[in-house]
Amino acid sequence: MEIPINYNPPQIMHIDLNSCFAIIEQQANPLLRNKPVAVAAYDSPGGMVIASSYEAKALGIKLGVNVREARILSPDVHVLTPDPEKYFNAHKRFKEVLLKYTNDVTPKSVDEFVIDFRGSRALQAGRSLEDIGMQIKQDIKEALGEYVTVNIGIGPNRFLAKLAAGLNKPDGMDRIDGNNLREIYAGLELTDLPGINVRYEARLNIAGIYTPLQFLDAPVLMLRKRVFKSIVGFYWHLRLRGHEVDMIKFGRKSFGQQYALAKKTQDKQELSRLLMKLCEKTGRRLRGQDYIASGIHLWLGFENRMHWAKGKRVRADIYATQDIYLHAQKLLNEVLIPARVTNIGVTVFNLRPANPQQLGLFDDSRLDAKSLARAADIVNDRYGEFTVVPASMANMQDVIIKRVAFGSTNDL
Numbered sequence: 001m002e003i004p005i006n007y008n009p010p011q012i013m014h015i016d017l018n019s020c021f022a023i024i025e026q027q028a029n030p031l032l033r034n035k036p037v038a039v040a041a042y043d044s045p046g047g048m049v050i051a052s053s054y055e056a057k058a059l060g061i062k063l064g065v066n067v068r069e070a071r072i073l074s075p076d077v078h079v080l081t082p083d084p085e086k087y088f089n090a091h092k093r094f095k096e097v098l099l100k101y102t103n104d105v106t107p108k109s110v111d112e113f114v115i116d117f118r119g120s121r122a123l124q125a126g127r128s129l130e131d132i133g134m135q136i137k138q139d140i141k142e143a144l145g146e147y148v149t150v151n152i153g154i155g156p157n158r159f160l161a162k163l164a165a166g167l168n169k170p171d172g173m174d175r176i177d178g179n180n181l182r183e184i185y186a187g188l189e190l191t192d193l194p195g196i197n198v199r200y201e202a203r204l205n206i207a208g209i210y211t212p213l214q215f216l217d218a219p220v221l222m223l224r225k226r227v228f229k230s231i232v233g234f235y236w237h238l239r240l241r242g243h244e245v246d247m248i249k250f251g252r253k254s255f256g257q258q259y260a261l262a263k264k265t266q267d268k269q270e271l272s273r274l275l276m277k278l279c280e281k282t283g284r285r286l287r288g289q290d291y292i293a294s295g296i297h298l299w300l301g302f303e304n305r306m307h308w309a310k311g312k313r314v315r316a317d318i319y320a321t322q323d324i325y326l327h328a329q330k331l332l333n334e335v336l337i338p339a340r341v342t343n344i345g346v347t348v349f350n351l352r353p354a355n356p357q358q359l360g361l362f363d364d365s366r367l368d369a370k371s372l373a374r375a376a377d378i379v380n381d382r383y384g385e386f387t388v389v390p391a392s393m394a395n396m397q398d399v400i401i402k403r404v405a406f407g408s409t410n411d412l
Helices: 020-028 067-073 084-098 129-144 158-165 181-186 198-206 212-217 220-227 232-240 268-288 321-333 369-383
Strands: 012-017 037-040 049-052 078-080 105-109 112-116 150-155 173-175 254-265 291-302 307-318 341-349
Touching (some): 012 084, 012 129, 012 158, 020 037, 020 084, 037 067, 067 078, 084 105, 084 112, 112 158, 129 150, 129 173, 158 173, 158 181, 181 212, 212 232, 220 232, 254 291, 268 321, 268 341, 291 321, 307 321, 321 341
Parallel strands (some): 037 078, 150 173
Antiparallel strands (some): 012 150, 037 049, 105 112, 254 341, 291 307, 291 341
16 A cells, blocks of 8 residues: 655754764864864774764764774864763753753754654744744853854654755755645665665665665555565655654663773783673663663674674673673683684673562572672762772773763663
């Protein structure tokens, strides 16, 4: 069954903070404004750029370029390492601005929000979304700083609002609805559509679909049976026509941490110390979201480009940092290390809510590991990360430092 295009007035807004990390650094330091700025995971030559200012992007310094390449492209580039607390604070102030307009505000990442104005008093007052968007831009400048800009997209569903937000960067505002949808699609490539990567593009090409307009006009049966070979094809049929299919929230599947070693090593004792901190960070996130796990996975990457990985399910609850570390260390003991380790990561999975839970024999006693873990988390929340840590993590303040997870706001 072919679904018609949605011509209802748009009530969804997507807001994207332009070059988030870089522009926040430029706002914080006026001497960096109008200059090429690159925020890199590490400031060593091999450190990868994770964000760059528009001045840097114009010189070819983009995501994935390393610091060495960035300095070749522009000897004057200012390379900074991430300051997560600064970005988290900006995220919080960003959200506070949006909540003045409606309670239906959904963070998509540290620098992106979706606002659903259906039922909002702001629209009921007779204002257009364009007028509200201009006011939001001004409010964000007042809350985050005069140098900060955002892109705003307006659409009948989340997909088209996000597409509109990316049309004219930086500091743009665009609207896509049933009236101009075909015109917008005519000027785009398939990979310009949010969610269409080169793998999906290849699938579409095999079916004879090479442009967004051809994608829009493709029969729903073709999308379901030939291209995506699942219900996903029907969802794309709806999405492209402005109908909402992206409001479903999926449950959390796992928590994990990984680390690229600044000093590569084959020393298992040093790897155990790093593993303990990874387990502590993983445990803090697990407990912070009120989950218990019963599965654990460990992986290592080596200098010779080989890797090792193994996971297992366990019968006992995985909750305290010591629980995670015990099982992760058992896995580490199994590894035959063929070369220096370059990367290490730990993940806990098979999650279930921590509450309600069955009481154990030693619950609420001095042997209750869960209570001890919660007590340590309360201290660390109040006095700062890693105030209370296992002895094996002593003097590791500058190792495996806090990072901003792209595309996730679960831990903000």
